[in-house]
Amino acid sequence: MKAERFAGSDGLAGTTLRINLTTGEIKSSPTDTKLMREWYGGRGVVAKILYDEVPRDADPFGPENLFIVSAGVMSGCFIPAGAKVGFGSISPLTNGHGDSNMGGHLGPALKFAGYDLVIMSGIAPKPTYLFIDDDTVELRDAAQYWGMGSLECEPVMKKDLGEDFEIATIGPSGENGIRFSCITHDFGRQAGWTGQGAVMGSKKLKAIAVRGTGSIKVHDLAKLTEHVSAIIKRTKTHPNMDPWQKYGTAFFIEWSNSNAVIPTRNFQTTHFESIDGISGEALVEKCLITHKACFGCWMNCGKYTKAVLPGKETVYLEGPEYETGSLCGSNLGMTDINQVAYLNWLLDNVGMDTMSGGGVIAFGMECFQRGLITTDDLEGHTLNWGSVEDAEHFVDMIVHRRGIGQHFAGGTKRAAEYIGRGSEKFAMQVKGQEMSGYDGRYAPGMMLAYMTCDIGAHHNRAWTITVDMAEGRETIEGRAKVVIYLQHIRPLFDCWCICRLFWGELDIEPEEIVESLNDITGWNITAADAFKTSEKIWNLVRCQYLERNRADGRTFDYPPARAWEDKIPTGPGAGKGLTFEQVEGMLDDYYACRGWDPKGNPSREVLHDLGLDFAADNLEKIGLLGKPLPNGIPAVRGERYKPKAF
Amino acid sequence: MPIQRIKVVSAKCTGCRLCRQICAISHFGDINPQKAALKIEAHFPQPGVYRPRVCTQCGKCREVCPEGAIYRREDGAYIVVAEKCTNCGLCIPACKPGVIFQHSEVPYVIICDNCFKCTELCNTGAITIHTAPVKEGA
Numbered sequence: 001m002k003a004e005r006f007a008g009s010d011g012l013a014g015t016t017l018r019i020n021l022t023t024g025e026i027k028s029s030p031t032d033t034k035l036m037r038e039w040y041g042g043r044g045v046v047a048k049i050l051y052d053e054v055p056r057d058a059d060p061f062g063p064e065n066l067f068i069v070s071a072g073v074m075s076g077c078f079i080p081a082g083a084k085v086g087f088g089s090i091s092p093l094t095n096g097h098g099d100s101n102m103g104g105h106l107g108p109a110l111k112f113a114g115y116d117l118v119i120m121s122g123i124a125p126k127p128t129y130l131f132i133d134d135d136t137v138e139l140r141d142a143a144q145y146w147g148m149g150s151l152e153c154e155p156v157m158k159k160d161l162g163e164d165f166e167i168a169t170i171g172p173s174g175e176n177g178i179r180f181s182c183i184t185h186d187f188g189r190q191a192g193w194t195g196q197g198a199v200m201g202s203k204k205l206k207a208i209a210v211r212g213t214g215s216i217k218v219h220d221l222a223k224l225t226e227h228v229s230a231i232i233k234r235t236k237t238h239p240n241m242d243p244w245q246k247y248g249t250a251f252f253i254e255w256s257n258s259n260a261v262i263p264t265r266n267f268q269t270t271h272f273e274s275i276d277g278i279s280g281e282a283l284v285e286k287c288l289i290t291h292k293a294c295f296g297c298w299m300n301c302g303k304y305t306k307a308v309l310p311g312k313e314t315v316y317l318e319g320p321e322y323e324t325g326s327l328c329g330s331n332l333g334m335t336d337i338n339q340v341a342y343l344n345w346l347l348d349n350v351g352m353d354t355m356s357g358g359g360v361i362a363f364g365m366e367c368f369q370r371g372l373i374t375t376d377d378l379e380g381h382t383l384n385w386g387s388v389e390d391a392e393h394f395v396d397m398i399v400h401r402r403g404i405g406q407h408f409a410g411g412t413k414r415a416a417e418y419i420g421r422g423s424e425k426f427a428m429q430v431k432g433q434e435m436s437g438y439d440g441r442y443a444p445g446m447m448l449a450y451m452t453c454d455i456g457a458h459h460n461r462a463w464t465i466t467v468d469m470a471e472g473r474e475t476i477e478g479r480a481k482v483v484i485y486l487q488h489i490r491p492l493f494d495c496w497c498i499c500r501l502f503w504g505e506l507d508i509e510p511e512e513i514v515e516s517l518n519d520i521t522g523w524n525i526t527a528a529d530a531f532k533t534s535e536k537i538w539n540l541v542r543c544q545y546l547e548r549n550r551a552d553g554r555t556f557d558y559p560p561a562r563a564w565e566d567k568i569p570t571g572p573g574a575g576k577g578l579t580f581e582q583v584e585g586m587l588d589d590y591y592a593c594r595g596w597d598p599k600g601n602p603s604r605e606v607l608h609d610l611g612l613d614f615a616a617d618n619l620e621k622i623g624l625l626g627k628p629l630p631n632g633i634p635a636v637r638g639e640r641y642k643p644k645a646f
Numbered sequence: 647m648p649i650q651r652i653k654v655v656s657a658k659c660t661g662c663r664l665c666r667q668i669c670a671i672s673h674f675g676d677i678n679p680q681k682a683a684l685k686i687e688a689h690f691p692q693p694g695v696y697r698p699r700v701c702t703q704c705g706k707c708r709e710v711c712p713e714g715a716i717y718r719r720e721d722g723a724y725i726v727v728a729e730k731c732t733n734c735g736l737c738i739p740a741c742k743p744g745v746i747f748q749h750s751e752v753p754y755v756i757i758c759d760n761c762f763k764c765t766e767l768c769n770t771g772a773i774t775i776h777t778a779p780v781k782e783g784a
Contacts, residue, residue, distance in 0.1 A: 215678035293662035
């Protein structure tokens with residue numbers, strides 16, 4: 001069908017699509033510019049729509065959950081790394097607000113086709129894909145693609161539709177409702193957190209294919225071009241540019257090992273004896289085919305590679321970047337970069353997030369190490385550290401929900417609930433979302449970042465390890481303020497749908513990015529305005545979580561007991577670790593700095609200050625509104641911190 | 647004056663398409679890579695390589711143009727005279743690298759005019775300015 005498209009301006013493409021997958025109805029409307037302005041597009045708008053429209057008791061896999069695709073206000077707009085597309089829905093992993101984003105070319109393509117937001121509800125009666133070719137918008141039969149691996153499906157769809165279509169797919173993992181499934185695009189870019197691929201699968205939505213030939217209008221193109229060209233030319237000689245282009249985030253594998261934060265064998269220790277085998281240098285030397293960039297990015301962190309393992313077919317993939325390199329590398333005891341790359345390909349192709357997936361496999365391996373699961377549970381196989389074959393078989397059991405695999409299909413938290421016998425202690429997750437590739441026991445700010453992250457234990461919202469190193473790795477003092485600052489600035493990039501990596505790595509100040517935002521949108525805001533809006537989004541997501549999960553916020557904010565019961569046993573961090581008192585102390589500090597009460601519930605004062613009285617009313621109705629704060633809310637929530645990249 | 651054109655080293659291209667963005671912005675005041683006068687072919691999943699396609703200044707477009715709307719400037723660039731071009735598209739199949747484009751919002755064919763804005767932003771050296779003496783009879 002032909003969709004009516006509306007003129008866009010100031011960075012917006014102009015049109016919002018609402019698609020009922022159950023009935024097949026497709027409606028287009030002008031993008032709500034007020035909503036985009038107040039909630040900053042991307043993650044913020046997704047948070048507001050999910051809060052307003054999804055019933056609190058809706059099943060994440062049910063028809064009432066929405067699946068939202070957003071291209072934000074900056075994606076595609078000649079801005080460094082302006083390549084992101086965001087996905088959002090209630091997360092099947094955490095049962096709270098879920099969002100995830102990825103680079104590549106899909107976000108810009110959506111904008112070039114004329115669309116800012118695609119909001120999907122319902123469940124398609126049969127496997128379906130969304131086809132968008134400028135003003136042609138159709139739900140098409142995906143029977144021929146259902147069951148295909150993500151990496152296998154993309155080239156087939158390109159052949160069928162045209163090489164210039166941008167395509168995002170899920171794999172069998174998402175189709176089968178594995179809760180940590182991802183969405184894959186551009187032969188190796190993923191939106192992996194919070195199980196967005198599983199939500200797509202629950203809606204029988206195999207893929208999204210987009211081609212756009214239109215233009216994006218911005219507020220002041222001359223100024224934007226001047227500013228952006230200056231940023232690009234200036235940063236070409238930044239000292240971090242060369243290692244970044246050469247290794248991408250895999251550069252940090254060795255760094256994390258030297259600094260006692262790399263998760264090793266399910267976060268048992270933070271030092272991997274075979275780090276040289278899986279380092280960034282090993283990746284470039286043994287696997288690299290070409291450097292690969294997202295749309296408009298001059299940093300090309302992507303590494304397109306191949307994995308060659310004896311007895312296996314040579315496979316092609318993008319990665320492993322840092323997170324996969326650590327979580328499917330040292331965290332699984334893999335000693336050779338080709339092993340890590342192969343697992344990266346395997347998980348990408350089945351459509352399983354390599355971060356959560358690495359965490360889930362590692363949890364299984366530790367259960368096997370401790371005799372909590374045995375070969376009887378594994379169809380006669382072992383599940384040993386460092387074995388690709390064991391990991392591959394275990395993944396197959398999970399994806400196809402065979403035997404014990406079905407209990408791991410819900411992620412680490414649910415697997416630990418099934419296995420019990422003390423395994424909860426080393427189920428490395430918070431709120432159901434597996435931890436990223438940094439151990440926080442000798443980096444207390446990082447642990448607090450995991451504990452308080454609004455989507456579960458993810459580093460995306462705050463990463464503090466250089467702060468911990470600079471300010472003392474055994475003290476918790478001052479960490480809450482820094483975590484909050486980072487929780488305000490980092491998600492802004494997800495709102496605007498641009499990559500945040502150039503901010504941290506190339507010393508580009510938030511003010512300079514906001515200047516470009518103003519060139520695009522004409523909003524004329526300051527960095528301080530942006531931080532406050534980000535705080536508003538943060539608090540709304542917290543309210544959503546409390547309203548859906550119905551208990552004091554503090555009860556959800558604890559890491560697994562390994563965080564304080566086990567000291568780091570080996571390496572430069574040997575003997576270091578947190579105490580339970582430090583964990584409690586960080587939470588106390590954090591809530592006080594946020595203007596939440598000691599139970600971790602937002603107070604009316606702070607919600608009112610952020611324009612969220614409606615959320616305060618909702619919390620009050622269920623008895624979860626924070627108690628009034630005796631000294632009022634803090635004037636500044638979050639302390640400005642200038643990140644140090646290396 | 648010496649002629650100039652874009653030199654390509656495919657192995658260095660990362661597929662970011664900044665070149666296509668700045669090309670369209672410079673010539674049409676539009677953020678729309680579809681209006682660019684060069685393209686990046688992506689060959690994935692195998693062998694995994696990007697191939698920038700740019701004007702090689704072979705002159706075939708001028709040869710086949712029935713309107714005489716294309717001429718060669720002294721720096722080597724083939725320039726489309728917008729007022730003369732009827733957008734018939736005969737030059738498109740004649741273009742070996744496939745870098746002459748039409749766009750529904752542009753009433754004439756889009757051909758590289760040697761502005762080299764693309765090379766200024768390329769951060770990997772995949773496209774640079776190549777300078778060579780003018781060939782006789784060019």
